[in-house]
Amino acid sequence: MGSTALDDLSERLGAAVLTDPEAIAPYARDTSRAAPEGEPIAVVLAASTEDVSAALAWASAQGVRVSVRGAGTGLAGGAVGYPGGLVISLAGMNQIITIDPANRLAEVEAGVITADLDRAAQEHGLFFPPDPASARISTVGGNIATNAGGLRCVAHGVTTDSVAGLEIVLADGRIMRTGGRTIKDVTGLDLTSLFTGSEGTLGVITRATVRLKPVPEGAPRTFRASFAKIEDAGAAVAAIVSGPAKPEVLELLDALSVEIIESFHPSGLPVGDAAILVGQTVGPRAEADAAAILEVCAAHGSVASEISETDTLLEARRLSNPALNARGLRVSCDVGVPIAALAEMFLGVEAVARDHGRRVSTVAHAGDGNLHCTVEAGESADEYAAAETVIDDITRLALSLHGTVTGEHGIGSVKRHELAWQLDQTAIDVQRAIKHALDPSGILTPDRGI
Amino acid sequence: MGSTALDDLSERLGAAVLTDPEAIAPYARDTSRAAPEGEPIAVVLAASTEDVSAALAWASAQGVRVSVRGAGTGLAGGAVGYPGGLVISLAGMNQIITIDPANRLAEVEAGVITADLDRAAQEHGLFFPPDPASARISTVGGNIATNAGGLRCVAHGVTTDSVAGLEIVLADGRIMRTGGRTIKDVTGLDLTSLFTGSEGTLGVITRATVRLKPVPEGAPRTFRASFAKIEDAGAAVAAIVSGPAKPEVLELLDALSVEIIESFHPSGLPVGDAAILVGQTVGPRAEADAAAILEVCAAHGSVASEISETDTLLEARRLSNPALNARGLRVSCDVGVPIAALAEMFLGVEAVARDHGRRVSTVAHAGDGNLHCTVEAGESADEYAAAETVIDDITRLALSLHGTVTGEHGIGSVKRHELAWQLDQTAIDVQRAIKHALDPSGILTPDRGI
Known part of the structure; x- marks a missing residue:
């Protein structure tokens, strides 16, 4: 990739593109034991869904591999940068758009810190059930992308059980919404669940409508x-x-x-x-x-x-x-x-x-x-x-014992060799066929997750 | 399609293929107001996953459209036969394979009547939460294929919340398993949720591992x-x-x-x-x-x-x-x-x-x-x-009011014109791209559901 192409990206996005290797370095790793195989070439500090869309359209056109991160607290290597790749950081998209106490819903940008959402909900007598151990430093978008677990799952289920709808940017830059604001909804395929836990392989989650619950009465x-x-x-x-x-x-x-x-x-x-x-x-x-x-x-x-x-x-x-x-x-x-x-x-x-x-x-x-x-x-x-x-x-x-290789951290790169231990080849083939249908250039978190 | 092709199907499946128009007629409609546009040419009374696999491989090769049914109680026209099409009935696959009280799981064939599963669970002090109004006549497989609702959803969620794993036959006859027997599992994409509520468009559900709950103490x-x-x-x-x-x-x-x-x-x-x-x-x-x-x-x-x-x-x-x-x-x-x-x-x-x-x-x-x-x-x-x-x-x-066109019956054919009222075009395109990736011949419940 020539510098012209990078200039083109910077031009589309303004000041939000890091290209200095020292500035990039902190964005190249996550919290897992997976080491980067080389340095990414740029980091997009997305400030809006449109930024993500422009960056992905550019990456698809250029054939540049993309890793996506919130706070980089993942434990499976899913957010590690690719050599010569682009990193999209959602950390700057950290606005809680609305809290709707009557419907017990919140609309948030992907980069909101999970504990911040929970704190904002508490002001309305509500709470956000997902609580991975990283809740004070991880993002709602990252929790959704990995379908994170946590300590309260035994009572409230995993992250997917608290996701009502998503805004997603596809590999080619198209933007779509899934799900909505109702409790029940069987209109079309359950794309919300499909993208929840997809570990950055199918699209980039930019916003989410999530479900809140009333804070129980009395002291725990x-x-x-x-x-x-x-x-x-x-x-x-x-x-x-x-x-x-x-x-x-x-x-x-x-x-x-x-x-x-x-x-x-x-x-x-x-x-x-x-x-x-x-x-x-x-x-x-x-x-x-x-x-x-x-x-x-x-x-x-x-x-x-x-x-x-x-x-x-x-x-x-x-x-x-x-x-x-x-x-x-x-x-x-x-x-x-x-x-x-x-x-x-x-x-x-x-x-x-x-x-x-x-x-x-x-x-x-x-x-x-x-x-x-x-x-x-x-x-x-x-x-x-x-x-x-x-x-x-x-x-x-x-x-x-009829168990699973990963209950809550995801496959990422660290566990990818274990996929075939658990899934039959047809199930793996189907997942990759779905990915190929949505990301024909194969730029989104390739060779990880599925 | 010549009679030779039908003979070939009958030969593969033995006595399980109905071709007499009078015998076919009851399988051509469901419980919706959708009328068949013509008569299907044959009905496969599947007795095993292998029967379904053989029938779909045959239909894909012949380019014959397929409708799939359990008890035919659907209210959206999803199970209505296609003119010249093949009907696959799962009603005969009605065995409860195991009930596992310690893990509160049951493994069932798709054609098990929902109330029968519930009754069998009750013998172990457990119950099967999904209870569509049709529970006494509809099948677990049909409930899953439509992600059926019912009266108890306010407490226990919809059908998808009770599905732990599936056995699915794809359009070309390949057989795969999704999900499993654990409470949490983030290995790969959530295919179980994707196929739940997919209304026969992506594959045929032949078996399911479902979650049971303890019967509450005391009288309601x-x-x-x-x-x-x-x-x-x-x-x-x-x-x-x-x-x-x-x-x-x-x-x-x-x-x-x-x-x-x-x-x-x-x-x-x-x-x-x-x-x-x-x-x-x-x-x-x-x-x-x-x-x-x-x-x-x-x-x-x-x-x-x-x-x-x-x-x-x-x-x-x-x-x-x-x-x-x-x-x-x-x-x-x-x-x-x-x-x-x-x-x-x-x-x-x-x-x-x-x-x-x-x-x-x-x-x-x-x-x-x-x-x-x-x-x-x-x-x-x-x-x-x-x-x-x-x-x-x-x-x-x-x-x-930010609602949905269908909370529990599905899109089928009856509501297909409403899809674009609720979903943006990209979300519709993505659903059809997924279908095309899994069913390139377009034989499985085409032009319905998504």
């Missing part, structure tokens, strides 16, 4: 149950989610995670048990629901428990990533299994760790059957590669 | 509130769905529907008010929740109310279709509006009816903002055409 309760056997905790989770008392959060921490989190930031987590379940109940019956959940735990062999009005337990849980990284547990996954297979999965992960002679921690969105297993690794490439083989074994174990 | 309660002004009922609905007491069912009947239903089958519905809300609460707090909902109604001007332990009110509601038909209200729609626009929509429908000088009844899944307006019409084509112009005005009214 956090609860904790400790187990001497991790498989008992797994069985307890399966019983809790089938029971009448519904937790809003239901997380599991194994012994290693508890010990590491507590040493990283002491907050009174009890150390030494095989596993603890921590969670939250909300609403006027929060106390009674927490007690009912702990009774289920007791019936499944829990050895200690507590109910608290403070958020300390969940705050400790939220520290797991920095705590694990600080202790050299660096290579992680986000596999999922059917809920009744949790106990077997937990034991299997321990067996994989023993076989490899490497420490592996497990922190799980247990109520969804979604595990984050993190493997210790030195900082060398060899060490990472060795840790990856542990992840591979854990992933194959999850699949043998 | 039904409740009723009467309103002197229909707009007050609309405002009450918006307040109820934002409140803490959640109904499982929340339906509205206007004065005309109440009068007609009560005269069709007297069951004690109070006649003479502008509108009534009838609904159901479930679980251990059913009585308290019903009382709380009726308090909201009172705050919004309800003039009478009752709570009952019997199902009489909802049974009366379920009779609305035959009752309206018996009194000459025959041409209906299923538009949706944002919940806060319900009051304005109800008044607007009354104004449309006055303008046209035709009686129009409104029965609504009010908690979802989804209305069934039914227009009186004589049996002549002219009368139907006149009634259609009323439906058109009601539909444009819904769209002017």
